[in-house]
Amino acid sequence: MSQQMAKGRTLTFSIFRYDPQMPDDKPKMVDYQIEEAPGMTVFIALNQLRELQDPSLQFDFVCRAGICGSCAMVINGMPTLACRTLTSKFADGKIKLMPLPGFELIGDLSVNTGKFMREIAERLKLWLHPKVGDDDIHRLETPMSPEEAAKLYELERCVECGVCVSACATKQMRDTFVGAVGLMKIARFELDSRDARNAEDFYHVIGNQDGVFGCMTLLGCQDNCPKDLPHMQQIAYLRRKMAVTLV
Numbered sequence: 001m002s003q004q005m006a007k008g009r010t011l012t013f014s015i016f017r018y019d020p021q022m023p024d025d026k027p028k029m030v031d032y033q034i035e036e037a038p039g040m041t042v043f044i045a046l047n048q049l050r051e052l053q054d055p056s057l058q059f060d061f062v063c064r065a066g067i068c069g070s071c072a073m074v075i076n077g078m079p080t081l082a083c084r085t086l087t088s089k090f091a092d093g094k095i096k097l098m099p100l101p102g103f104e105l106i107g108d109l110s111v112n113t114g115k116f117m118r119e120i121a122e123r124l125k126l127w128l129h130p131k132v133g134d135d136d137i138h139r140l141e142t143p144m145s146p147e148e149a150a151k152l153y154e155l156e157r158c159v160e161c162g163v164c165v166s167a168c169a170t171k172q173m174r175d176t177f178v179g180a181v182g183l184m185k186i187a188r189f190e191l192d193s194r195d196a197r198n199a200e201d202f203y204h205v206i207g208n209q210d211g212v213f214g215c216m217t218l219l220g221c222q223d224n225c226p227k228d229l230p231h232m233q234q235i236a237y238l239r240r241k242m243a244v245t246l247v
């Protein structure tokens, strides 16, 4: 449906409401109606709902441009970014919003992805481990090849929105699975020629069912990632690397 045709429609939002801080509160769906405007995104609609109808509505955002990853939620059954989802996409004007599953619920549509990302970073040691001598601040920098920089940049595009974690059936069944975001970040450091760790070191971190061998290749991560990151290609690459260390 074009934005022009969509102008003036009445949208019905059915929104999950629950505040775990309130002892008597119970999870429920609450309906709201709002007039659609041209180019309206789910984020814009939520903002209007909060400003004009219900200031207690909780949801997250920072950039409004698909960069910070904060506004991820489940929209009509699909985990995605609210600020990148046009309301005109939904022909019947009915939009159901749920918080991302697999994360601690802060309230309503707001979840604590930061806590999960921090735990994964500590568990998988997601920082550059410099080679001996590379931490000498007086040495001359070694230039990186443009090809390597381009490959690193591709994997650095992850905005830590958590969509791939919520879309992952393995993660929903096994809470300890590191998810595509964890594996993508390991792939980023495995690729980085400045990192001192070798395939065996990475094997000790992800060479198990909670890591690269736990993925059931259901493609939920790749199908839903708002940054179109190549999860399957990178997971297959890591699997080959890990398998070689076993030989």
Ligand code: SF4
Binding pocket: 069, 157, 158, 159, 160, 161, 162, 163, 164, 165, 180, 181, 184, 221, 224, 225, 226, 227, 228, 229
């Ligand atoms: S890999 Fe994609 S879906 Fe997963 S956290 Fe990063 S940007 Fe979001």
Ligand code: FES
Binding pocket: 060, 061, 062, 063, 064, 065, 066, 067, 068, 069, 070, 071, 072, 081, 082, 083, 084
């Ligand atoms: S508000 Fe930053 S990605 Fe949507």
